[in-house]
Amino acid sequence: MTVMYNRVALIGLGLIASSLFWAMKRGGLAGETVGYARSAATRDTARNIGLCDRICDSVADAVADADLVILCVPVGAMDAVAAEIGPLLKTGAVVSDVGSVKRAVIDAVSPHIPDGVHFIPAHPLAGTEQSGPESGFAELFDNRWCLLTPNGADAAEVAKLRTYWEALGSNVDEMDADHHDLVLAVTSHTPHLIAYTMVGVADDLSRVSESEVVQFSATGFRDFTRIAASDPTMWRDVFLNNKDATLEILGRFTEELFALQRAIRQGDGDLLHDYFTRTRSIRRGIIEAGQDTDAPNFGRYPKP
Amino acid sequence: MTVMYNRVALIGLGLIASSLFWAMKRGGLAGETVGYARSAATRDTARNIGLCDRICDSVADAVADADLVILCVPVGAMDAVAAEIGPLLKTGAVVSDVGSVKRAVIDAVSPHIPDGVHFIPAHPLAGTEQSGPESGFAELFDNRWCLLTPNGADAAEVAKLRTYWEALGSNVDEMDADHHDLVLAVTSHTPHLIAYTMVGVADDLSRVSESEVVQFSATGFRDFTRIAASDPTMWRDVFLNNKDATLEILGRFTEELFALQRAIRQGDGDLLHDYFTRTRSIRRGIIEAGQDTDAPNFGRYPKP
Numbered sequence: 317m318t319v320m321y322n323r324v325a326l327i328g329l330g331l332i333a334s335s336l337f338w339a340m341k342r343g344g345l346a347g348e349t350v351g352y353a354r355s356a357a358t359r360d361t362a363r364n365i366g367l368c369d370r371i372c373d374s375v376a377d378a379v380a381d382a383d384l385v386i387l388c389v390p391v392g393a394m395d396a397v398a399a400e401i402g403p404l405l406k407t408g409a410v411v412s413d414v415g416s417v418k419r420a421v422i423d424a425v426s427p428h429i430p431d432g433v434h435f436i437p438a439h440p441l442a443g444t445e446q447s448g449p450e451s452g453f454a455e456l457f458d459n460r461w462c463l464l465t466p467n468g469a470d471a472a473e474v475a476k477l478r479t480y481w482e483a484l485g486s487n488v489d490e491m492d493a494d495h496h497d498l499v500l501a502v503t504s505h506t507p508h509l510i511a512y513t514m515v516g517v518a519d520d521l522s523r524v525s526e527s528e529v530v531q532f533s534a535t536g537f538r539d540f541t542r543i544a545a546s547d548p549t550m551w552r553d554v555f556l557n558n559k560d561a562t563l564e565i566l567g568r569f570t571e572e573l574f575a576l577q578r579a580i581r582q583g584d585g586d587l588l589h590d591y592f593t594r595t596r597s598i599r600r601g602i603i604e605a606g607q608d609t610d611a612p613n614f615g616r617y618p619k620p
Numbered sequence: 621m622t623v624m625y626n627r628v629a630l631i632g633l634g635l636i637a638s639s640l641f642w643a644m645k646r647g648g649l650a651g652e653t654v655g656y657a658r659s660a661a662t663r664d665t666a667r668n669i670g671l672c673d674r675i676c677d678s679v680a681d682a683v684a685d686a687d688l689v690i691l692c693v694p695v696g697a698m699d700a701v702a703a704e705i706g707p708l709l710k711t712g713a714v715v716s717d718v719g720s721v722k723r724a725v726i727d728a729v730s731p732h733i734p735d736g737v738h739f740i741p742a743h744p745l746a747g748t749e750q751s752g753p754e755s756g757f758a759e760l761f762d763n764r765w766c767l768l769t770p771n772g773a774d775a776a777e778v779a780k781l782r783t784y785w786e787a788l789g790s791n792v793d794e795m796d797a798d799h800h801d802l803v804l805a806v807t808s809h810t811p812h813l814i815a816y817t818m819v820g821v822a823d824d825l826s827r828v829s830e831s832e833v834v835q836f837s838a839t840g841f842r843d844f845t846r847i848a849a850s851d852p853t854m855w856r857d858v859f860l861n862n863k864d865a866t867l868e869i870l871g872r873f874t875e876e877l878f879a880l881q882r883a884i885r886q887g888d889g890d891l892l893h894d895y896f897t898r899t900r901s902i903r904r905g906i907i908e909a910g911q912d913t914d915a916p917n918f919g920r921y922p923k924p
Contacts, residue, residue, distance in 0.1 A: 517810075
């Protein structure tokens with residue numbers, strides 16, 4: 317229980333911000349945590365469930381005298397929020413964020429950061445398909461990665477923020493913002509777009525009823541629907557702000573998909589079998605890296 | 621504990637067959653269960669873990685005097701197995717299967733079924749990414765659907781097989797084989813192909829290392845790797861034997877994906893937001909239908 321920042325301000329009170337509060341509380345990492353959300357209803361909910369030590373009705377109150385300000389708003393809202401808080405930040409404060417895209421956030425936020433304030437972008441690779449202030453929980457970041465893209469920020473402050481994320485339960489790594497955006501296009505953004513698309517196709521088919529899709533969503537589709545249930549605003553902003561990398565990976569995906577489609581049409585079983593065998597090894601790597609469990613269907617069933 | 625079939629023969633001893641044995645044992649549904657697998661190593665493993673009351677070294681021994689024969693082999697092996705056992709089946713016996721495709725199985729198996737034997741195709745919508753005789757467990761079919769495509773089989777025998785699957789823990793529905801193949805192309809086969817493709821793309825990218833893909837496989841990609849870890853032989857046979865429906869749904873998928881891709885390129889945030897909002901409702905339907913839980917990430921995290 318070591319206080320790392322005397323006052324932490326959370327701007328935006330969704331899944332990530334609410335989990336940050338509970339995880340900071342668990343670890344005793346903040347002297348005081350204040351929160352702000354644009355929506356009065358969200359602020360009321362946050363107050364009702366005891367989120368943060370204090371919920372402010374203005375973003376100015378929230379960031380006043382804050383030592384660490386974490387922007388937990390959708391990527392598309394970063395520019396406006398940064399413009400509003402920039403002039404109010406105290407010298408020596410650290411500003412960070414939790415956006416899923418890093419180059420666009422740097423471009424949006426950096427111009428509003430005054431001299432003497434440290435901007436250190438961050439991206440915790442953690443989440444569920446749920447959203448809103450009531451969806452947070454202290455364990456969200458445990459054993460998950462948090463990627464920092466320091467972009468030339470003060471090394472001592474970067475080291476301190478790194479320690480803070482480790483105290484929240486995360487493993488931390490640093491990388492270049494553009495490389496981050498490409499890696500995430502592969503491991504997160506394109507998979508989400510594909511899942512959204514497949515669920516949309518199912519919804520559109522007139523010869524298969526929605527109740528059939530719902531009832532008979534065996535493994536496979538069921539996982540897609542979970543992914544495709546994520547917050548629409550957050551994901552809209554991800555795709556609009558990681559356009560180049562997402563389009564590049566989508567192009568590769570389409571190319572590969574067409575090759576498999578041709579193999580099906582031509583009855584090329586060897587190609588299909590070889591392809592499906594190769595993809596198994598990646599799964600083993602993920603289990604060995606501790607990013608998932610080998611329990612069948614992630615504990616939907618008891619372990620045999 | 622009511623014995624429904626005096627002797628049940630399981631042909632093939634993978635995930636589904638081994639789960640059938642444990643579920644039958646739990647319910648006391650079979651007087652005796654015998655098993656057969658083509659591979660001697662699989663038969664040895666089955667014997668070592670106590671799978672079935674008896675493991676036979678020939679398929680002829682396994683089906684001799686059986687009242688219910690369940691073909692639990694990949695779809696592409698159904699023809700050869702049916703040809704071999706057809707002449708050996710006793711009058712009044714029921715032959716069923718667990719294949720993920722139904723029209724191709726009917727075409728492959730029916731010609732080998734003698735008069736006086738009832739062929740009732742079945743497909744339990746249950747599975748995990750694991751395979752082999754050691755992967756089975758009694759609860760696999762609990763609260764999952766099993767689809768029968770009776771194809772004109774004797775109504776009394778169909779009703780009995782339905783009761784049997786209910787006793788295994790399943791909900792049972794009946795449908796036409798072609799319609800089954802279309803529904804499954806949407807809810808299972810195409811999602812699997814897409815997951816395999818995305819995992820293959822990630823594996824191929826030279827600018828993103830495999831260790832980065834493995835380490836930073838946040839939600840989204842991680843689910844894809846689980847799907848893409850499924851048995852390659854089973855899935856090769858699914859695609860080769862449900863070619864038309866899979867290619868049709870793939871065509872629809874590509875069309876929709878291109879529309880979303882264009883929206884990203886053109887920066888059409890409204891289209892993306894509307895699309896992502898629509899897909900959320902399907903998820904709610906699946907949770908209400910009891911096919912999944914609303915626990916975040918399926919119990920990867922504790923419930924908040």
